[in-house]
Amino acid sequence: MQVSHTPAAVSASFDEPNLVSAAGLLPVMRLAQGIGLRDLVDERLSVPTDKGANPGLKVSSLVAGMLAGADSIDDLALLRQSAMSKLFEAVYAPSTLGSFLRAFTFGHVRQLDAVASRLLAGLAGRVPLLQRRDAEEEFVFVDVDDTIVEVHGYQKQGSGYGYSGVRGLNALLATASTAASAPVVVAQRLRKGAAGSARGAHRLLAEALATLARTGTAGPVLVRADSAFYGHAPLAAAVRAGARVSVTVRMDAAVKRAITTIADDAWESIEYPDAVYDEDTGAWISKAEVAEIDFTAFTSRKRSEQVAGRLVVRRIPDLNAPAHGQGTLFETWRHHAFFTTVPAATMGTVAADKTHRAHAVIEQVNADLKDSALAHLPSGKFTANAAWLVAATIAYNLSRAAGVLAGGRFAKARTDTIRTRLVNVPARIATSARKIRLRLPENWPWQEAWEQLFTTIHDPPAAA
Template sequence: MGADSIDDCELLRAGRTRRLLGGWLPAPSTLGTFLRAFTFGHVRQLDQLLGETITRAWRAGAGPGKERLVVDVDSFIGEVHGYQNQGVGFEYTKKRGYHPILASRADSGEVLHVRLRQGKANSSRGAVRFVDELIARVKRAGATGEKLLRPDSSFWNNTLIKRLEQADWLYSISIRVQTGVPERIAEIPESTWITLEDYPEDGEAQIAETTLSGKRMIVRRTRLIGAQAELWPDWRYFPFLTNRTDDITIVEAEHRQHAVVELTIRDLKDQALQHFPSGQFAANSAWTVISCIAHNLTRWTALIGLPGQTVRAARTLRRRLLQIPGRLTRTARQWTLHLPARWPWQHDFIRALPRIRALPALV
C-alpha cells in the first residue's frame, strides 16, 4: 500500500480491513520486534522466498518464457539519519547510509535479486557472487530465451565476464577509462566514428568500436558545440565491453537503456526503502527483501491482470488498483465489498480481477 515505515502498517488494522485480509495483522510494535528477531540466516531464507515467488509468478504467466530477458544491475544509496544503525557508513557520494545492490528486469521493473550492504562497501563488493546467484535464480525460474546482463562499471572484472560466458549470457558492461583503455580509444581512426542523429542540438555524439583484451569494445563520445562548447570543449568517452554481435548502433542504443534500472530504484524509494526502520543490520536486510517482494507483487498484478499495458510507476498502480476506498457489508451470511461508483479506472480493475482469480494454484 506504499508504506515507508513500520508505523504505516497500522493502516491494515483500520476499519474492517483485517476481516477482509484475514490472517495475522500485528501492531507496529510487534512488527518491530519481529524484524529484530531476524538473523543473517533468516535473511538468506527470505532471499530464497523472493526467488521462489519469482519462479511461481513466471510459471503463472508473468515470466519471459522463451522470449528475450534483459537484466540491469546497479547499486544505490539508501540514506540513514540515525546514529545507532549497524552497518551505516559514508559512501562515495559522501552521504550516510547503506549501499544495496539490485538486479531488475528491464521490461517489467520487477526485482530479481537484492542484497543490502554496509554503507562503506565498495560498489563492486560481492558482485561476482551476486551475479552467480542471479544466473541460478533466472534458470530455476524457467527463462529459456536469450539473456542479456547490463551492469555498470563497478561490475567490470574478468571473473564475472567468464561466469557470464560460461552460463551463455550476453553482456554489455560499462568500463572505466583507466590504464590501457585511452590508448585503445586513441587508435580508432577518425573516419570510423559514426555520428548519432538523436542527440540534442547543443551537443554532438559519436560511436565507434575496437577491441580490448580480445573483447569487443564500443565507445561513445560526446561534446558540447556552439556557445556551450566553452564549458566543455573536449570529447568525453564512455566505453563498454560486450559479447554481442549485433550492429553497433543497436548494441549502443540498448546499452544506454540500462538507465531504466533507476525507475525500479525510484519505485522502491517511493515506498518501503524510503526509510530503514531498525538499528539492526539484519532487520533492515529483511525489510529490504520484504519490500522487494511487495514491489514485485504489484508488478505481477499489472503483468498478469493487465497484459500489454505500458509499465507504470508503482505509485500509479497503487492508486488505481489497490487504494480504492470500499465498504464491507454482511447480508444473508455473505460479505459484500462495495466500491465507489464511477471510479476512473474501474475498467482496469474489472479486467484484472477475474484474470488473477483464474490463476491455478501452484504447489
Template sequence: MVSAASGPPRQPVFAELGQECAAGNFKGGYGFHPLTAWCDNTGELLAVIARSGNAGSNTAADHIAIIDAAIAAVPARWRRNLLVSIDGAGSSHAVVEHLTALNARPGWSVQYSVGFDLDERVRTAIGQTPEQVWEAALDAAGKARGDAQVAEVTGLLRHSTGGDRLDTWPDGMRILVRREEIETGAQLSLFEQANGYRYQPLATAAAGGQAQRLEARHRVHARVEGFIRCGKATGLAKWPSGSFAINTAWITAAAIAIDLLCWTRLLLLDGALAKAEPATLRYRLLHAAARLVSHARMLILRIPEPWPWAEDFADAFNRVRAIP
C-alpha cells in the same frame, strides 16, 4: 533516519543515526549501499543484497553473488539465454571471468555488456581511431542520431603497437566506445575536455553484431534507473530499524511488494495504469475505499461509484479471479 529508544542502546550506534552498519558512501551520502538486480523484460526485482554504506561499488564478490542469485530467480526454462548488463562498477576481472565461465557451460548462452574504464589504454586507442570509423549511434527506434557516434577499438587494443593491451582479459572480449557532444554541467575528465566529447566505453563478449546495435543494446541498461526509482518509492529508500538484520528483512519485504506491483501492472492493468509508478497506483487503486460485504452466501467487493478509477479497479479484480 533517526532511531530513538529509552535506556541504553541494544545495538551498535553509528554517528547520530543509531543504525547498525550505516556509514558514509562513495557519493558523499550516509546510510546503506545495497546491490540490486532487475529483469529488464518484466521490471521485476530479481535479487537484492543489503550492504553497509561504505561497501564498495565494484566489489567483485558482491557482484558475483547477486548475478548468481538473479539467475537463480529466473524460471529454469528461461535461464539458458541471458544478457547480463552492468554499469562501470561491473568491469572487474573476476566478474567478467565469472560471466565467461557461465557462458562456457554446454547449452548456455550468458552474454554480458558492462561499462568499461576510460583508462590510458582506451584513451590511446580513441586517439588513434580515424574519424571515418565513427558511426552514428542509434536511438531507441533504431534510427541514426546526429549528436552521438560509436566506434569499436578492440583491434587497436589487441593488435596495435605495444602488443595486446587486453591480454589479461578473456580472448573474446570486445571494447566499444560511444562519444557524444558535451552537455552543460557534465563531469568530464581532462582527456574529454581536451577532445570536446564525452566518452563511454563498454565491454561485451558478443561474437558478432554491428557496434552501433551492440551499443544501443547496452543503452537499454538505463531503464534500471527507472526500476530503482520505483523501488525506492516502494520501501527501498528508507530502512526503518537500528538493527541490520531487521533492515535486511525489511528490504526482502520491499522486494516482494515491488514484484507484486510489477505483476499487477503486467497482468491486471492496461492503458496508462499499466505504466503507472507506485505513487499513482496507491492513489488510484490501492487506497480506494472499497468494502467487502457478504450477501446471499457471496462475498461482494463494493467500490464507490463516483471513484474515477472504479471501472479499472473492477477490471483488475476480475482479471485476478480469471487467473487459473
C-alpha cells in the same frame, strides 16, 4: 473544485466498522497466497519460535503493508483499521512485526532471499512478466546497480558515508526486463553504507541468473552495468552462467590505447530522438559518433581468465576544452566506452550503444522502491533492515504482476501508480448469506483495470 457545504453543516466521526482503505490488497494478496508465499516462508524460514511463530503470516503482513504504502514499522498499523480483519486473517500489530524483524540473523535473511527467488519463479509461471516477441532472438536484460538508502542518526548498524556522500546503507539490486516489459527484481542485498559498489556483485549476479533460469525464461541474456562493476569477478560470473555482458569501462591506459587505434573513417554518426544529459559538462547532447574495435578485457590476468569482446566507443565534442582565441587544428573529443561480448553480427555498433544506455532502467526501480518501502530502513539492527529490503522487493514484484494482470498502461506503470489506482481503493464491505461483497466507489476512473485484476485472480480461466 470547492466545498459545497458550510463548516457547520459538515461533521466527521471514525465509527464505520465496514470500510477498508485498500480493497486492492484482496486480489494481490490472493495472488501471493496462490503462488505459496506463506507456505514457502513457513518451509524455509527458521526464525526462533519465541519471536518467529507463524513466520509465513508475518512476512505476508509485511508485504501487504508495503503494497499499501507502508515505509516504516509504525505504518503497518494501516492493516488493522476497520474491516481489514474481515478480509484477512492474522493481522499483526506493528510491534509484533518489529520484534519479528529484529529476530533475524544473516542466515535468516539468506533464507528469505531464497523465498523471494522461488516466489518470483511462481509469479512468472502465473503472470507473463518477461514478455518477448521472439524468445529465441530477443535479449532478457539483467541490470545491476547499487543505491544509497539515506538514514538519520548513528543508531543504524552498518550505516556510513558511501560514494554519494550521504549517510546510509547500500542496497545492491539486480533486475530483469525485456524490451516489452517492465523490470522485476531478481536479486537483492543490503550492505554497509561505505561498501564499494562491486563488493559481492559476482555472487549477486550468479544468484540473479540462477533465479532467472528458475523462472523458465529461455533465450539469450545480456547483463548490463556501469563502470563500477567492470571487473573480472562480475564479468566472469555472467559469462560462466552463459550470459552476454555490456559494461561501461573505466578509461584506463589499455582502453585509451585501444581508442587511439580506431581509424578516422570508422566513426559513425548517431542522433538521439531524445537529448541525453551529460553529467560532466552539464549539457544536453543530441548527437554523437560511435565506433568499435576488438578488445580483450583483463589481459593482465592469465589467458584462461581473459574475456574477448568488442569495445564500443561513443565520442562527443568536449565543450570544456580550453579556448585559445582561435580555431583548433583538430577537434577535441570526450570518449565514453563500454565492453560487450555480444557479437557484431547479432547487434551492430549503433544498436549496441542504444541497448547499453538503456541499462539506466534500473534507476527507475531504485526510485520506485524509495518512493515506497525503501523511503526508510526502519530498524536500528542491520539484519532487520536487510529482511525489510527483501520483503520490499517481494512487494515490488507483486505490484508489477498486478499491473500486468490489470493490463493496458498499468503493465509498465510505476508502482506508485499501481498502488494509488489499483491497491488503495476504498470499499465498504457488505455481507449476505455468508458471502462478502466489496462496494467500491462509483465512477472510479480505473474501474475496468481493477475489475480485470480482480476477475483474473479470483476467477481464472479453466485450464485447457
